[in-house]
Amino acid sequence: MTSLASYACHPDRSRGRLHAEPGGEERGPRDIFQRDRDRIIHSIAFRRLRHKTQVFVSPDGDHYRVRLTHSLEVAQIGRTMARTLGLNEDLTEALCLAHDIGHPPFGHAGEDALEAALEEQGGFDHNAHTLRTLMLLESPYPLFRGLNLSWEMLEGLAKHNGPIERPSWAMREIDALFPLDLRSHASLEAQLAAISDDIAYDNHDIDDGLRAGLLTLEQLLELPLVAACWDRVRLRYPDVPQDRLLRELVREQIGVMANDLLRATSANIAASRVESVADVRALGRPLVGFSPELAAQERDLKRFMYASLYHHPIQLAAADRARVVVTDLFRAYRVEPQLMPGEWQDDCALDEPRRSRHIADFIAGMTDRYAEKRHAEIYGAAVPAWME
Template sequence: MQNVRPSPRLLAPFAMHPKNSRGRRIPEPSSATRTAFQRDRDRIVHSTAFRRLTHKTQVFISTDGDHFRTRLTHSLEVAQIAGSIARVLSLDEDLTEAVALSHDFGHTPFGHEGEDVLDRLMADYGGFDHNVQAYRIVTRLERRYAHFDGLNLTFETLEGLVKHNGPPEPDALLFLTDPEVADLDLTCQAGLEAQTAAISDDIAYNAHDIDDGLRSGLLCFETLREVPLIAEILAGVDAEAPGIDAARRTHELVRRLLTRMIEDVIAETVRRIARAGIATSTDVAAQPGPMVAFSDPMAASERALKRLLFANLYRHPRVLEVRERAARVMAELFEVYASDPSLLPASWRDEADGDARRLRRTCDYIAGMTDRFALTEHRRLIGGTPDLSTPSA
């Protein structure tokens, strides 16, 4: 076909410009129609790991109902928020979306409970961290292409994926090999695109866990009013639309909270960039902390909201009861596969020599499961599988 180059974007000088990408670990010809970061985003969307997010838990197990968030719907919401922020700041939207869409690839079945179980069971072999697991997925565990394992993403996307929550602690990288990280600079700050994806993750799950919590009956409006920002927003909703039904009131609360947080991040980021004299992406990397952030008042409100959600939703007795059952499923699956590797699919046994490698392979396999596949396998191999639906409030 005719060589039609992607139209150049008007990006800020401190953005990650695709023309300046350091490339990929396995060199590939450039695309005639897409930038390097567009190709990364597209490979992520078409990956097996992305599809598996459909049936991975956010807070409520997938059996609880069709309208609760899953890792997939959450990731799409994060990408939408991140893209909106990136557009206003003149960052590269494709790179931002690539990090946002893949940031949860490493999550296990059953949310953070599954991660805690695998981290405990793998403690003698490097532990388990979902951010590092996401990196393993896109560099090794996805096997779709003829000439390489993984997705062969650009170094900018890989570094953004590992560093979007800040430079990783050395202990978190113990189960990566030296060649896997040799080409990455993991000591400096991530680019603004990855930072945008990270804070969009916070914005999305704070707002949308309110929605799911109210829908489930485990949260109520009166409890949420304990956070002054939420009380202020609800007061505005009630003044403008008195007597509206609970569903509309919930939606108005969530959308106004999203708007307040997004606009606050944009304004604070602009202030920080100006105050630090940021002129290039190299300047961003050299900063002692993130540039994309909440203002101090909004950060305080966000911490208060997280504390409320932790106490009243994530640690709700009914949620904890289900988490305990999920932990049992994960631990028993690990035990049965670790004691008899022949139960693993043949393609997962080919690298299972030695205890450390065999157990890591087992961990990789279980971590990649969806909630429902983990339950199916537990039912097939062990039996007596517990009910993981969250009891109604």
């Protein structure tokens, strides 16, 4: 790792972990943030991301992205930029790898269904559920619940979308357990991980949309950002067929966004005169971001992607089916908890809101294909009267 800037997160200055561990951090050559990263990689929750929706629900093709491949791509982008900015690469990488762990099956459609199912019990938020999964539900160690990640790691995940003024019930529970200063801005590593997420899905979703035939190059070229990148690609490769250059277009756009972010962020840091991570958190505004010009173009790109891809009729139909699956599963488990595996039955409380939240924990951990399998097992045979 290159030398760290004074305003980066230094592992020897970490606020530590919630639970003391035998031997402390002196277990081999890894520092606290490197161990955080490795705990994420070895977790069951991370492995499940390979069968969770990114853009397409249970995609038929092997070449489409899923939450796991998306998270790996975010980590690659984030770590490269962290090195350039003098930030902690390992913490940035760990945050990038873990940021989507709380997503339920079927992406945002599944989240919408759980939010509706828990309306009277406080709702559901995938970002808070990431913290819930890593601090309470995933428990591979003998002496405590959770992965026992560092304070800086948990803070960065909690504030993936910025400071939290009105925390959900799940986030309040986590904050009461290990206070995360929710109303302050996060470290530069966390800010960088969040925008690396944007860069990755802005561009890789274009790649998948083109591959699926739901987007066309002609549509994309109506956006000035895409048109300018395409012109540069065509100038470099004037004799290469158009279809051979589509992935080059995506790479060009990632490069444009990353380079703009590095220039703008370096200027922001210099102008702010922050000297420590405490200064970063107390500043009252983010420092990692695009220039105003590119930020406006990126917002235009997002609006286009929602209108043309995420809300495409084919996608909306798949999302409707996904919501039905999740809603049906919640109804079934709510009335007959014995339909859940034994360990989940044993912990299913009789009182609300604990009962419904526990069922949501079980469903949120499902992969797309497991949710579909369980739905077929329950609803594929004769349907009980209460399910009709």
